[in-house]
Amino acid sequence: MPVAETWLLPDGVADILPTQAHTIESLRRRLLDTFAVRGYALVYTPFIEYVESLLTTNNVGGGNNHDLDLVTFKLIDQLTGRLMGVRADITPQVARIDAHVHPIEGVARYCYAATVLHTRPQELSASRTPLQLGAELFGYAGLAADLEMIDLMLTILADAGLTQNLHLDLGHVAVFRALAAIAGFSAEQEQVLSNIYQRKSIPELKEFCQNIAHGNDFLVLGRLGHDLSALAAQLSPEARQNVDVQNALDQLATTLAHVQTHWPQVDVSVDATELRSYHYHTGLVFAVYAPNLAVPLAKGGRYDGVGQAFGRARPATGFSCDLYMLTGYLTQEEQIVVAAPAGREASLQTAIAQARSAGHVVVQALSFGKTTNALEIDHRATHTLVQVDKVWQIVKLES
Known part of the structure; x- marks a missing residue:
């Protein structure tokens, strides 16, 4: 190479x-x-x-x-x-x-x-x-x-x-999984429909649901996954009575209320078709987004x-x-980086220790003769340690 x-x-x-x-x-x-x-x-x-x-x-x-x-x-x-x-x-x-x-x-x-x-x-x-x-x-x-x-x-x-302009997205994979079980889907059908939901493609969803059992439930989920009350009202009687569906919708509603109460500065929404990592997650899923960022x-x-x-x-x-x-x-x-002169005098070492205890970075010259140029001691130096009237002081470097 x-x-x-x-x-x-x-x-x-x-x-x-x-x-x-x-x-x-x-x-x-x-x-x-x-x-x-x-x-x-x-x-x-x-x-x-x-x-x-x-x-x-x-x-x-x-x-x-x-x-x-x-x-x-x-x-x-x-x-x-x-x-x-x-x-x-x-x-x-x-x-x-x-x-x-x-x-x-x-x-x-x-x-x-x-x-x-x-x-x-x-x-x-x-x-x-x-x-x-x-x-x-x-x-x-x-x-x-x-x-x-x-x-x-x-x-x-x-x-x-x-803390500003955050958006929390809530979902629950159990809604989709329960509806798929009611419809008797195969693993392949679940995967195809999961991919359609993740693409948010209503035309593909309509086509997929034309000739399957309980197709209207999946159409309703695709259209109203963000509106829990409307979703629950328009699901089929069998889906509404399903314990897993009921529990999932209840958990979403409770979580939504919790976030709105305790995190009022966070914008929050529900998407019951959020199936990210569908085969991995089993219940509530959540993600936080910032403006102009596609990934959470x-x-x-x-x-x-x-x-x-x-x-x-x-x-x-x-x-x-x-x-x-x-x-x-x-x-x-801005980090304070203090350039200190070489030497082991007690007063100098005390001043260096006090500056470091205050959270400042202190770099001491390795040899004598470099004390007048702080940037030669450390190129990041913003301050220097100088002795004025026998007292060591931190002085800001001039721009």
């Missing part, structure tokens, strides 16, 4: 330079503290493990998670000959911990922040190495766990400085039974976000 190309990185992979890295790490620490004081225990998961673990789901749709399979890099373990994968999502790993590695009784709360790797960008101009931060709650099947997760997700975004800032939902393959199926709900995306919305704070 020519020398001129040795520094190039693959598409979707980038270095994080000092200023951005400082912002990301500061945010990561702050958000992990937010998790910690709410009882979410931090875990570190391996970046590589056997694909059987990485691709395990709750098997609602049968088999492994196809979407996750497509974005997972795979390689052969030189020790065992088995197929391994580099994690593309941390949620299955945390489910493995809850089910087998750390199987505590009752409710368990975990959080994480680590890099994942995707075979290709998930969205236009997205990174293939997102810094995934998230939380998972295991062991509670009630709606209260989902509400806690939504509150935590919105709190995390607020802590990151994202954060997303999550319920995925009961995810630990089944590990021998312990448990109710579960969670959310995740990409820290790199969040920091793109932050205003860069």
Whole structure:
């Protein structure tokens, strides 16, 4: 390879330079503290493990998670000959911990922040190495766990400085799944109709529903998925009496009221045809969007039974976000970098220690003779440490 190309990185992979890295790490620490004081225990998961673990789901749709399979890099373990994968999502790993590695009784709360790797960008101009931060709650099947997760997700975004013009989208995959069961759909029919809903294509929906049982229920869902009262009124009697449909619509209504009451600054809407990760999620799903951004800032939902393959199926709900995306919305704070002269005098060292205790970056010259040019001590210097009347003072550099 020519020398001129040795520094190039693959598409979707980038270095994080000092200023951005400082912002990301500061945010990561702050958000992990937010998790910690709410009882979410931090875990570190391996970046590589056997694909059987990485691709395990709750098997609602049968088999492994196809979407996750497509974005997972795979390689052969030189020790065992088995197929391994580099994690593309941390949620299955945390489910493995809850089910087998750390199987505590009752409710368990975990959080994480680590890099994942995707075979290709998930969205236009997205990174293939997102810094995934998230939380998972295991062991509670009630709606209260989902509400806690939504509150935590919105709190995390607020802590990151994202408080204005947010939109929360709510959905519930159980409505579609129950209607599909009533209609006696095959797995292939479910997948086709799920794709139509995700494309929001009413013409395709009308054509699909012409010759199927309970076709009008699916047309109603497509037209009125955002209006819970109208949707419930226009479903067929069999669909309205279905317990799963009733529970799903009740949960959507309760969640909508909760967000409107406790997060009035957040615009919220319902879309009962939101079937993102349909074969993975089992109940309420949610995503937060910012203006002029097609991909969500954060997303999550319920995925009961995810630990089944590990021998312990448990109710579960969670959310995740990409820290790199969040920091793109932050205003860069001006960092004070103080250039200090060389020397071990007690007064100088005390002044340096006090400045560092105040949160300032202090860089001391490595040798004498560099004390008059702060930028030679550190190119980022904004201030210098000078002695005036035997007192060390921090002085701002002139522009």
